[in-house]
Amino acid sequence: MPELPEVETIRSGLATWVTGRRIASVEVRHPRAIRRHRLGADHFAAALAGRRIVGVRRRGKYLWLPLDSGDALLGHLGMSGQLLLRPGDAVDETHLRVRFQFDDGGPELRFVDQRTFGGLLVSAGGAELPAEIAHIARDPLDPEFSDEEFAAALRRRRTEVKRALLDQTLISGIGNIYADEALWRSRLHGSRRTDTLTAATVRRLLRHVRDVLREAIAAGGTSFDALYVNVNGESGYFDRSLHVYGREGLPCARCATPIRREPFMNRSSYSCPRCQPCPRPRAPVEP
DNA sequence: CCTGCCGCCTGCGCGC
DNA sequence: TGCGCGCAGGCGGCAG
Numbered sequence: 001m002p003e004l005p006e007v008e009t010i011r012s013g014l015a016t017w018v019t020g021r022r023i024a025s026v027e028v029r030h031p032r033a034i035r036r037h038r039l040g041a042d043h044f045a046a047a048l049a050g051r052r053i054v055g056v057r058r059r060g061k062y063l064w065l066p067l068d069s070g071d072a073l074l075g076h077l078g079m080s081g082q083l084l085l086r087p088g089d090a091v092d093e094t095h096l097r098v099r100f101q102f103d104d105g106g107p108e109l110r111f112v113d114q115r116t117f118g119g120l121l122v123s124a125g126g127a128e129l130p131a132e133i134a135h136i137a138r139d140p141l142d143p144e145f146s147d148e149e150f151a152a153a154l155r156r157r158r159t160e161v162k163r164a165l166l167d168q169t170l171i172s173g174i175g176n177i178y179a180d181e182a183l184w185r186s187r188l189h190g191s192r193r194t195d196t197l198t199a200a201t202v203r204r205l206l207r208h209v210r211d212v213l214r215e216a217i218a219a220g221g222t223s224f225d226a227l228y229v230n231v232n233g234e235s236g237y238f239d240r241s242l243h244v245y246g247r248e249g250l251p252c253a254r255c256a257t258p259i260r261r262e263p264f265m266n267r268s269s270y271s272c273p274r275c276q277p278c279p280r281p282r283a284p285v286e287p
Numbered sequence: 288c289c290t291g292c293c294g295c296c297t298g299c300g301c302g303c
Numbered sequence: 304t305g306c307g308c309g310c311a312g313g314c315g316g317c318a319g
Contacts, residue, residue: 002312061312077313078313079311118314175312228312
């Protein structure tokens with residue numbers, strides 16, 4: 001579920017509430033939530049108990065908490081993951097997967113995940129950048145993201161622009177909502193081939209990607225339902241500012257044409273038929 | 288190598 | 304009321 005703005009909202013909340021605190025105990029309630037920690041639940045808990053959290057970092061949709069051991073607690077929220085700060089005596093959530101208690105007796109950290117597509121692991125020596133996410137590209141809000149390298153990668157690719165925006169090894173943090181919103185702002189149809197985009201078009205696309213991500217962060221993210229909330233359980237309100245996502249049949253804010261929904265990778269893509277015309281099929285390559 | 292597709296899970300809303 | 308179906312913010316692994 002959560003894309004960069006939601007994960008950044010959670011990162012920022014965690015930074016406020018867990019930085020500097022020492023983990024006292026870890027309870028793994030569901031093994032699937034730590035399936036990517038190959039050494040198992042006991043090792044996971046032992047690697048964290050007694051460690052102090054020294055910060056909270058993010059790349060794309062991944063979060064990690066560097067520890068005073070030099071390791072890091074790495075997490076991905078998948079489609080339905082939540083990280084919540086809750087009083088220790090609060091009733092357990094139905095989908096509570098992992099509980100972290102601190103030695104200061106303050107609020108505990110809970111990993112709650114309905115669909116268990118998300119998960120946590122301890123990355124050995126991963127405080128600076130976990131090796132497990134070395135394949136994830138920098139995100140477009142990272143000061144070291146290179147627009148030129150991204151444009152060059154698009155030119156080399158033989159795929160469609162929406163697929164490229166969702167490819168976390170090219171540019172990270174963008175998911176189905178913000179891909180559709182950035183494409184609408186850029187007046188591009190998602191099935192445009194990446195190798196047909198001009199340099200100016202790629203610049204325009206990146207500008208709109210950054211605009212929509214920053215605006216969504218300022219709104220605390222997009223909450224369609226209770227599945228995405230910040231660490232204090234509060235919803236974001238960027239859903240009010242969406243122009244196409246989830247708006248099939250509603251008028252385009254620019255031209256009033258009804259927004260269309262098209263099947264895409266077992267999900268949906270939303271766009272304006274007039275502002276974002278389907279690209280012409282490619283001319284066959286001459287022999 | 289690169290690209291595209293499937294499977295992993297649970298819950299909700301809809302039509303019958 | 305109940306049931307089956309389609310759909311949902313994502314990713315890793317694998318086939319071609």
